[in-house]
Structures are given as structure tokens and as C-alpha cells.
Amino acid sequence: MEGAQRAEPGWRNLQIAGFMDQIGPLQRSTREGEADRYGLATNDSHANHIGSIHGGVIASLLDQVIALTAWQAADRQPTVTVQMDTRFLGAAKAGDFLESRARLRHATRTLLFVDGEVTRGDAPIATATAVMKITPMRKGTE
Numbered sequence: 211m212e213g214a215q216r217a218e219p220g221w222r223n224l225q226i227a228g229f230m231d232q233i234g235p236l237q238r239s240t241r242e243g244e245a246d247r248y249g250l251a252t253n254d255s256h257a258n259h260i261g262s263i264h265g266g267v268i269a270s271l272l273d274q275v276i277a278l279t280a281w282q283a284a285d286r287q288p289t290v291t292v293q294m295d296t297r298f299l300g301a302a303k304a305g306d307f308l309e310s311r312a313r314l315r316h317a318t319r320t321l322l323f324v325d326g327e328v329t330r331g332d333a334p335i336a337t338a339t340a341v342m343k344i345t346p347m348r349k350g351t352e
Contacts, residue, residue: 218307221249230274233267247311248275254304263302263335271310272296272326272338279312280322280342287344289322294340302330320344 221237230236233256239247250256250271258264273291280289302308312326322342328335 218249218251224248226274229270233270236271236274246279246313247309248278249310250308252302252304252306252308257304261303263304263306263308265296265298268298268302268308268328268336269294269296269338271308271328272312272336273340275310276312276324276326276338276340276342279314279326280324280340280344283314283317283322283324284342284344287346289342289344292321292341292343294338296336296338298336299334300330300336302335306330308335315339 218237220239220241222240223235224238226234226236234250237249237251239249252263252267256263256267273294276294277289277291281287308328308330310326310328312324314322315325316323320343322344324340324342326338326340
């Protein structure tokens, strides 16, 4: 994105390398009891040709937040998305601050089932359900 973006009040920027760094920075709430709430400040680069935030940006935000939740639930072992079903419920426009959170619904030894949501204020924008696979670290990658 265009240089270092300042975090919204009550939020702090997370350093996540790779694709999320290209659309972020992803922010995390600093408010008491809301450590599992993440945010994305949008701008014109996130919009499609009609001025709405591109569905790919919203899906990417959901996937990242779901992955972080799965990673924490898997005791910080890497996880990968096996399947993610996304439902778009509303729209956002450039300049909107999107908030997202996810919760673990069920876990097995190797799979995690996680639900996520994106909102703009109190308005729902999208929800997702995902299956995440725990992928233990290989020797030499720690």
C-alpha cells in the first residue's frame, strides 16, 4: 500500500508479510476484551469499478482472520484453508473501516471449523465458514 498507514484510534497495525501486507495493514483492536477483533482501513485501491470494496478484499480479510483464529486454536501451528464458503450480505465503499472476527466452532485432531464475519460499524458485510487443516512444522522450517 502507499507507505506506512497509521492505525485507527483503538487499533494497532499488525506486521503480516505476504499478500495481506499488500492490502493491509491488518489492524487489531487494543480495547480491553477485544483482542480477537481485527480491522482494515479501506481506500480507493480496495474498490471495484463501481466504487464498492471488491469482494476479493472482503474474502481475503475473512480468510486472514479465520487463519489467525485457527492458528491460535492449534497452539500456533500453521494452518491452511481447505474450504471457505463466503456469503456477501452488504456493501462497503472506499474509506470505510471494516471490522472482522472469527470463532472456533469445532476442532478435531487435524481439522478446525471456524466461522467469521465482517462488519462496517453495526452493518453486516459478509460471513464465512471455513475448514482449516493443521499442518505441523517440518524439520528445518522452525
